Amino acid sequence: MNGVMAAPRAEVVIDLDNLRHNVAHLAALAPNADTMAVVKADGYGHGAVEVARAAVEAGATWLGSCSLAEALALRAAGLTVPILAWLDPPGTDYAPGVEQDVDLAASSLTQLEEIAAAADRVGKRARVHLKIDTGLSRSGCPAGRWSELVERAAKTHNVEVHSIWSHLAVADEIGHRGTDAQAERFDDAYREALAAGLDPRRHIANSAALITRPDLHLDLVRPGIAIYGLNPVPVPTDLRPVMTFRSAVALTKRIPAGESVSYGLSWTARDDTNLALVPVGYADGVPRSLSNRMDVWLAGRRRPVVGRVCMDQVVVDCGDDAVAEGDEVVLFGSGDRGEPTAREWADTTGTIDYEIVTGMYRPRVTRKYVGTRR
Numbered sequence: 020m021n022g023v024m025a026a027p028r029a030e031v032v033i034d035l036d037n038l039r040h041n042v043a044h045l046a047a048l049a050p051n052a053d054t055m056a057v058v059k060a061d062g063y064g065h066g067a068v069e070v071a072r073a074a075v076e077a078g079a080t081w082l083g084s085c086s087l088a089e090a091l092a093l094r095a096a097g098l099t100v101p102i103l104a105w106l107d108p109p110g111t112d113y114a115p116g117v118e119q120d121v122d123l124a125a126s127s128l129t130q131l132e133e134i135a136a137a138a139d140r141v142g143k144r145a146r147v148h149l150k151i152d153t154g155l156s157r158s159g160c161p162a163g164r165w166s167e168l169v170e171r172a173a174k175t176h177n178v179e180v181h182s183i184w185s186h187l188a189v190a191d192e193i194g195h196r197g198t199d200a201q202a203e204r205f206d207d208a209y210r211e212a213l214a215a216g217l218d219p220r221r222h223i224a225n226s227a228a229l230i231t232r233p234d235l236h237l238d239l240v241r242p243g244i245a246i247y248g249l250n251p252v253p254v255p256t257d258l259r260p261v262m263t264f265r266s267a268v269a270l271t272k273r274i275p276a277g278e279s280v281s282y283g284l285s286w287t288a289r290d291d292t293n294l295a296l297v298p299v300g301y302a303d304g305v306p307r308s309l310s311n312r313m314d315v316w317l318a319g320r321r322r323p324v325v326g327r328v329c330m331d332q333v334v335v336d337c338g339d340d341a342v343a344e345g346d347e348v349v350l351f352g353s354g355d356r357g358e359p360t361a362r363e364w365a366d367t368t369g370t371i372d373y374e375i376v377t378g379m380y381r382p383r384v385t386r387k388y389v390g391t392r393r
C-alpha cells in the first residue's frame with residue numbers, strides 16, 4: 020500500500036452514533052412501552068450484531084429477529100436482552116432457542132406444539148408470543164382459530180405466554196381505516212386471551228405506528244426501518260440515516276464529443292468531457308435500472324452516471340471539472356450535503372428504501388463501523 024490508505028472499492032459506512040440517536044429518539048416517543056429493535060436480515064443490511072449492541076446501549080430492551088438462527092447468532096455474540104424470533108418453517112428444532120432464552124412466536128397449534136415439544140426435551144419452559152392475524156393475512160392465527168390457540172396455550176404447562184401480538188398492513192398510510200380495523204380485531208383477540216385465563220402483554224406497532232399512533236404503542240413497540248434513520252411516514256422526525264454507500268474514482272479520462280459510454284452505447288457525449296470510472300455496479304447493489312437515471316456525489320457536487328450500470332462499474336460525467344483518481348464517491352448517504360439517498364434510489368426504481376439498504380448485504384461490499392464504543 021506504499022503507506023497510502025487504499026481507497027475503498029465498495030464500502031458501506033455504518034454510523035452507530037446515528038443509530039443510537041435514532042433508538043433513543045424512538046424510545047422517547049413511546050415512553051410507556053418497551054422498545055424492541057428489529058435487526059432481522061442482518062440488521063436491514065447494516066450488520067445485526069453491531070446494530071443490536073448499539074441499540075441496547077441506546078435503550079432498546081428487546082431485539083427482534085425473523086428466524087431462530089438469527090436470534091441464536093445474537094446470543095452467540097453475547098447479547099443477553101430478550102429476543103423474539105418470529106418465523107421458521109415446520110420441523111424447526113426450537114430446543115436451542117428454549118435453552119438460550121429466545122422468545123418464540125406461535126401462530127398455530129402446530130407451532131405451539133413444536134415449541135412445547137422442544138421445551139420438554141430441554142426440560143425448561145418456553146416463552147411464547149401468540150400471534151393473531153388482524154388483517155394482514157400473512158402469518159398469525161386467523162380469528163376463527165384464535166380461541167382454540169389461546170385455550171391450548173393456557174393449558175400447556177411448559178410454555179409461558181408472554182404476549183399476544185400482531186402486525187400492521189397500512190400503518191404507513193396515515194388515517195387509513197385498515198389500521199383501526201386491525202386495532203379493533205386485536206382488542207377482540209385480547210379479550211379472548213383474557214377469557215382463556217391468560218394475562219398477556221400486547222404489541223402491534225412497527226416504525227410507522229410508533230411514529231403516528233401512540234394509542235397503539237401498548238406494552239412494546241417494534242421499530243425496524245426507523246432505527247436505521249429511514250422514516251416510513253411523511254411526518255417530520257429527528258431520524259438520521261445510518262448507512263452511507265461509497266466508493267472511489269478508479270480512473271479518469273477525457274473523451275471527445277460524439278463518443279458513447281458503456282454497454283449498449285446508450286449515452287453519447289455532446290461535448291468533449293471528463294469521465295470518472297467508479298468500480299461499483301449491480302453486483303455491489305447499484306440497481307441496473309438506475310442506468311442514466313442516477314447521480315453520485317463527487318468532488319463537492321452531484322454528477323450524473325452516464326450509460327448503463329454494469330456488473331462492476333459505472334461511469335460519471337464530470338464535464339470540464341477535474342476530478343482525481345482516488346477521489347471519494349458517495350453513491351447514497353444521509354442527503355445532508357446534497358448527496359443522493361437510499362430513498363431517492365427507491366423512488367426512482369419503484370421500490371422502498373427498505374429493499375435498497377437490505378440489499379447492501381453483499382460479500383463484495385465491505386462494512387465499516389464508525390461510532391463504535393468498544
Ligand SMILES: *Cc1c(COP(=O)(O)O)cnc(C)c1O
Pocket residue numbers: 057059105186224225226227241242243244245251
Ligand atoms: C420487520 C418487522 C417489524 C419492523 O417493521 P418496520 O416497518 O421496519 O418498522 C416489526 N414487526 C415485525 C413482525 C416485522 O416483521
